[in-house]
Amino acid sequence: MRTVVITGGTDGMGAALVRHHLGAGDRVVVIGRSRAKFDTLRGTATGEAAGRAEFLGADLSSVAENRRVIERLRADHERIDVLVLAASFIRQRRHVTLEGREASWVLFFVSKYLFVTGLADLLRAAERPIVVNTAVPGARAGAIDFDDLELSRGFTFARSNAQQRRANELLGLLAVTRNPDLAYVTWGPARLVRSSFAGEVGFAMKLGATVFGRLAGQHPDAAVAPIIALIDDPVPGRNAYRGPKRRPLVTGPDDRAAITRLAEAVDGSLV
Numbered sequence: 176m177r178t179v180v181i182t183g184g185t186d187g188m189g190a191a192l193v194r195h196h197l198g199a200g201d202r203v204v205v206i207g208r209s210r211a212k213f214d215t216l217r218g219t220a221t222g223e224a225a226g227r228a229e230f231l232g233a234d235l236s237s238v239a240e241n242r243r244v245i246e247r248l249r250a251d252h253e254r255i256d257v258l259v260l261a262a263s264f265i266r267q268r269r270h271v272t273l274e275g276r277e278a279s280w281v282l283f284f285v286s287k288y289l290f291v292t293g294l295a296d297l298l299r300a301a302e303r304p305i306v307v308n309t310a311v312p313g314a315r316a317g318a319i320d321f322d323d324l325e326l327s328r329g330f331t332f333a334r335s336n337a338q339q340r341r342a343n344e345l346l347g348l349l350a351v352t353r354n355p356d357l358a359y360v361t362w363g364p365a366r367l368v369r370s371s372f373a374g375e376v377g378f379a380m381k382l383g384a385t386v387f388g389r390l391a392g393q394h395p396d397a398a399v400a401p402i403i404a405l406i407d408d409p410v411p412g413r414n415a416y417r418g419p420k421r422r423p424l425v426t427g428p429d430d431r432a433a434i435t436r437l438a439e440a441v442d443g444s445l446v
């Protein structure tokens with residue numbers, strides 16, 4: 176039986192994957208903030224499938240919460256076959272958490288960095304491990320401000336979004352260098368998906384996402400079909416996809432130096 180861990184598994188595409196994997200006979204660990212959403216989701220599972228779903232409640236914009244959940248996963252599991260990183264809370268403005276850190280940087284990158292590095296040995300224990308990181312690939316190579324990762328100066332949604340996407344593409348280089356058997360995929364949907372659009376965004380963005388999402392958005396169950404195909408036949412190495420289509424990885428002048436610098440900066444910021 177595969178063990179599948181899904182952050183942001185209580186809603187949107189994460190929940191669609193939870194439904195699929197419970198139906199496919201996998202053990203599924205669902206991470207999110209809302210126990211009520213999890214209970215509803217588990218209620219849709221039939222027969223013994225509900226017994227294979229486990230909930231770990233956590234606010235992943237908190238470093239301490241990430242560490243707690245990762246410790247719990249390490250204590251409870253010897254192997255993780257599939258790690259899906261899909262937690263999302265879109266903030267158009269800069270927001271500092273009670274830990275004094277920029278919320279979007281922690282949720283969209285530091286959390287993923289902690290999961291991928293902190294669970295590396297459990298992924299290594301799987302025969303065909305895969306990490307699916309739902310960070311849209313293709314951000315420009317120079318999108319990271321190494322001297323100000325939390326964008327204390329000149330924060331914009333576009334800069335924050337591009338930086339975390341680029342960082343998540345580079346994270347794959349670190350992950351597959353340390354574990355050549357690992358498949359690491361940065362994946363974005365081919366078009367807008369009709370999800371919960373959780374976040375604190377301006378009226379225009381909320382209206383656009385809601386109206387356009389309802390009219391033209393893809394249902395999460397349909398949107399995740401390409402992810403399921405990738406999970407069922409993982410290809411070792413680093414790859415990028417939009418929907419079912421493979422995309423070229425963006426390469427910078429020295430990506431190895433860039434990920435080393437990024438990892439050192441993040442590790443340094445966490446001590």
Ligand SMILES: NC(=O)c1ccc[n+]([C@@H]2O[C@H](COP(=O)([O-])OP(=O)(O)OC[C@H]3O[C@@H](n4cnc5c(N)ncnc54)[C@H](OP(=O)(O)O)[C@@H]3O)[C@@H](O)[C@H]2O)c1
Pocket residue numbers: 182183184185186187188189206207208209210212233234235236260261262263264282309310311363364366367368369370371372373395
């Ligand atoms: N929808 C799209 O069109 C689209 C386009 C491009 C990329 N993506 C990416 O695809 C992924 C899934 O997106 P989605 O739209 O399907 O998501 P969604 O419906 O907005 O759901 C977000 C999930 O993240 C969880 N979450 C939010 N804040 C959290 C926090 N602080 N700590 C822990 N969990 C938290 C939510 O659970 P709780 O409510 O239980 O906390 C929920 O399960 C994301 O990475 C997103 O960036 C989506």
